[in-house]
Amino acid sequence: MASFVDTPAGRVPVVRTRPTWTDRVGTCRVRLGLSRDLYAVPPGLYAVGNPHPESPVLVTANYKLSFDTLRFSLQGRNAWILVTDTRGINVWCAGGKGLFSSGTVSEIIRSSSLDRVVSNRMLILPQLSANGVRAADIRRATGFDAVFGPVRAEDLPSFLDGGMRAFPAMRATSFGLRERAVLIPVELVLLWKFLALLLLALLLLAAILPGPFGLWWSRLNPVLTASLAGIVGGTVLVPLLLPFMPLRHFSVNGALLSALVWIVLQSPIPGLPIQYRLGLGLWATALGSWQALSFTGSTTFTSPSGVEREMRRAIPFIGAGGLIALALAAWGLIGWSMQ
Template structure:
């Protein structure tokens, strides 16, 4: 998204100017103005953009749906066009994307889990691989649900600002519920390992949302990723 791309420097004056010059936009339109997304302001220097390609950058409304109204209003954005929201519905839009990205990692992790779970005194046991692998795969699936689904849905109610912390809390709750349901391994070393695995994976996946929210900052994200 624009917010994330601008923060990382991939949506900037140089990149925009490159596309304008490559497509010869000056030969397509008579005006020399570009409407830029508001959330890209952190990465685009409007003065530099004009120097590089001859087009002046005008920061438009927050949402593309308001562009027509923005143009009709003499290219001026009212308060509603500048207001940033992050409602439940807007957070839900992000979930399918994160699930699709996590699914590939889940498939690879499942394969490795079953292979490692079968290792034992007899070198490799299919029975152990199935039993322990299935249990660990269940923990991995719950970790994905905790980090990629529960964290954005419960975002306003999970304590703290940093996403790794929010994901850790969601993963901790999901992990605890899971190991308690196993009963025989609930209060054992394998149970503790499953819980820690769930917490770690959920915390990692939750950090993917740092570039999709309207309240994170570049410096804060860099600090969190360390």
């Protein structure tokens, strides 16, 4: 907070419109999946610049990344920001979960005594909240009208200067390379526990099996290579190459890319029995398919029903693939040890 402004409803905090070092560090942390559940601001009314009763009122979620994106787009402007309680979830997801709704917006209007602070009765809602908010319901509950702003916060200055009219380009969502790539780090960080447990299991297995530890480790570490193939294919390549994917199903595309990565990575590894090689390849495709499937909820063109339908179809195949991969790898490993 930069300062406070006095209003008939009490003191309202004034927030900065330029990112500080702390803001940048916080953004990096949340992009890496660190303390994401705690990255929120208190719900309520905030001020930008030196707003007056006729200044525009913009509504957002209390997920700090959403809040920051909005306030940083309002440099040099006077406005009110009304933050609704979405339990630290972003606008789009909160709308789908019913946390950014007509009811929650109406509640924060009442609890912040917004009617005592502003004389205009118009709210600017984020367009991505349209899946959970109905302007008519807010008007009936509070007397405030509402209009949906542009998709991107960076278009807000043009929207406000144009009499709160959005051009068609402001209504269109995008999901370009940068927007897809920024989602990759958090998915990779979420995998570290899985990789740590896998490494520990392989080390323990190499230690307890009869024979030299080094021999068994050389036979078991290709499992890490196969896991890396699945992670690269499903977690990295699917988001980066999404517009060029040949098929509609994320799970199938993840499996195909992971299989290709495994073919490249396993070729320099000598002496792998065919069953072991096939088992690890199937493990890579199953893992890559699962990782790609988890990306469906991050895209701008999948619906909840479509995601649910693909999950119902894909998960049994992924599970079966994992079991078959385990059986083939064990068969190949046993045969290898008997040579």
